Amino acid sequence: MPGIVHVTTVHKRNDIRIFQKELRSLAREFGNISLVVNDGFGDSTAEGIRIIDLNIRSRSRLGRFVKPFFRLIKLVRGIKPDIIHFHDPELILFGLVMSVLGYTLVYDAHEDVPEDILGKPWIPMILRRITAFVFSRFERFSVRFFKAVIFVIESQLPRLGFKKNIVLHNFPILSDYTDDTVEPAEKYFIHIGTLTEVRGLNEILDALLLLPEDYSLLVAGIFSPSAFETAQQHPAWSRVRYIEWVERKKLIPLTKKAIGGLLLFHPLPNMYNSSPNKLFEYMASGIPVICSDFPGFREVVAKNECGILVDPLDHMAISEAMDTLLRDEAERGRMGANGLRAVRALYSWESESRKLIGLYSDILSGKG
Numbered sequence: 001m002p003g004i005v006h007v008t009t010v011h012k013r014n015d016i017r018i019f020q021k022e023l024r025s026l027a028r029e030f031g032n033i034s035l036v037v038n039d040g041f042g043d044s045t046a047e048g049i050r051i052i053d054l055n056i057r058s059r060s061r062l063g064r065f066v067k068p069f070f071r072l073i074k075l076v077r078g079i080k081p082d083i084i085h086f087h088d089p090e091l092i093l094f095g096l097v098m099s100v101l102g103y104t105l106v107y108d109a110h111e112d113v114p115e116d117i118l119g120k121p122w123i124p125m126i127l128r129r130i131t132a133f134v135f136s137r138f139e140r141f142s143v144r145f146f147k148a149v150i151f152v153i154e155s156q157l158p159r160l161g162f163k164k165n166i167v168l169h170n171f172p173i174l175s176d177y178t179d180d181t182v183e184p185a186e187k188y189f190i191h192i193g194t195l196t197e198v199r200g201l202n203e204i205l206d207a208l209l210l211l212p213e214d215y216s217l218l219v220a221g222i223f224s225p226s227a228f229e230t231a232q233q234h235p236a237w238s239r240v241r242y243i244e245w246v247e248r249k250k251l252i253p254l255t256k257k258a259i260g261g262l263l264l265f266h267p268l269p270n271m272y273n274s275s276p277n278k279l280f281e282y283m284a285s286g287i288p289v290i291c292s293d294f295p296g297f298r299e300v301v302a303k304n305e306c307g308i309l310v311d312p313l314d315h316m317a318i319s320e321a322m323d324t325l326l327r328d329e330a331e332r333g334r335m336g337a338n339g340l341r342a343v344r345a346l347y348s349w350e351s352e353s354r355k356l357i358g359l360y361s362d363i364l365s366g367k368g
Helices: 016-031 061-079 087-100 113-118 125-145 154-160 201-209 224-235 250-258 279-284 295-304 315-327 327-348 347-365
Strands: 002-007 032-036 044-046 047-054 084-086 105-108 148-151 165-167 188-192 216-220 239-244 259-262 289-292 309-312
Touching: 002 016, 002 061, 016 047, 016 347, 032 061, 044 125, 047 087, 061 087, 084 087, 084 279, 084 347, 087 125, 105 125, 113 125, 125 154, 125 289, 148 154, 148 347, 154 165, 165 347, 188 250, 188 279, 201 216, 201 224, 201 309, 201 315, 216 250, 259 279, 279 289, 279 295, 279 327, 289 295, 295 309, 309 327, 315 327
Parallel strands: 002 032, 002 084, 032 047, 084 105, 105 148, 148 165, 188 216, 188 259, 216 239, 259 289, 289 309
Antiparallel strands: 044 047
16 A cells, blocks of 8 residues: 655645645545644544644744754655655755655645745835745756646646646535535625735725624634734724634535625735635535636636626725625525536536546556
C-alpha cells in the first residue's frame, strides 16, 4: 500500500479543501494517508487518516517557515512516503530539499502568490513589485523539481509554465447536501468564511444599515483582529450574529435558511481571479448569491442565473441587491433552485476527485 503524506503549516487539520475533500477522497482509494499540520491541537486520527502536529508556535509568517523546517524534514523522512503533497508556498524550499533527497513532490498552489503580494496595501508598492517578481522567479524555478502542480482555477495554469498540472476546483461535496427540503427564508443574510476589509466588511455593514431593522447578518467564520475591531465600532454591529467556525453539518441548515449568501471580494489581483468555496456552498444550499462582478464569478452566476452581480465597493448597489432578494420571494426561489441545479450538474467535488485520484495513480504507476 503506497504511503502518502500531505503537509501544511498554515491550514488547520479540518481544512475543507485539504482534509474534507482531498484527503478523504485519497484515503478511500489508497489508504495509508498522513497529514502533517502545525495547529497546536496534538496528534490524532480521523477517518483513518493519521494527523501529526508539529505544535511549533510563531507569530510571524517567517517564523512559521523557519521553526518547523528541520523538524519537518526529519519527520517526513521517517514516514518514508511515496508521495509528499504540500499546500503552502512557505514550504517550497522544503519541497526542493525533499526532491533532492529523492522524494516525489506534488505542489498544491491554492493561490497566485505573486498576485497576492501585489494586493498587500501595507507593503510599499515598489517593494511589492520586487517581492512579487523575486517570488515568481523562485516558484517557476522550483516547480521543475516537482512531479505535479495543482491549481484552483484555469487562469492560473500559464503562470508556472509547467507541463504536469491539473485544476481542482473548490466545488462542494454533493453528499453533504442530500436534504432537498426547501427551508423558509429567515430574516438574515449569511457570510461564510473569513471576513476582512478587503472581503467587503465595511460595504456589507453599510448596506445592512439601509435595510429594515429586523434584517440581520450571520457571519459564520472569523474576523481578522483589525476587522473585528472595525466591525464592533460600526453602527450595524448590533445586527450581526457572529458564530465563528461551526461544523459543516450545522452550517448547512443555517445557510439554507438565509435569504442569500454574500461574496464581496474587493478587486485586488489575487481575489479578482479566485474560486472560493463559499460561492458553490451557497449554490449547493439552494440560496442565491450576491457577489462581486468579476469575470470568474460572472461565468458561474450570470450563466446559471443564480444570483446578483454588484460592484463590491458600492454599498448602495449591495443594499439594493439585498433588498431585491428580501422583497421578491419568487425570484429568490428561482435563483436558489438554479444554483442548486447547476451544482449538481456541473460543480461537484465528486467529479473533481477523479482527477486527483487519476494523477496519483499515474504517479504511483510510473506514468506521471
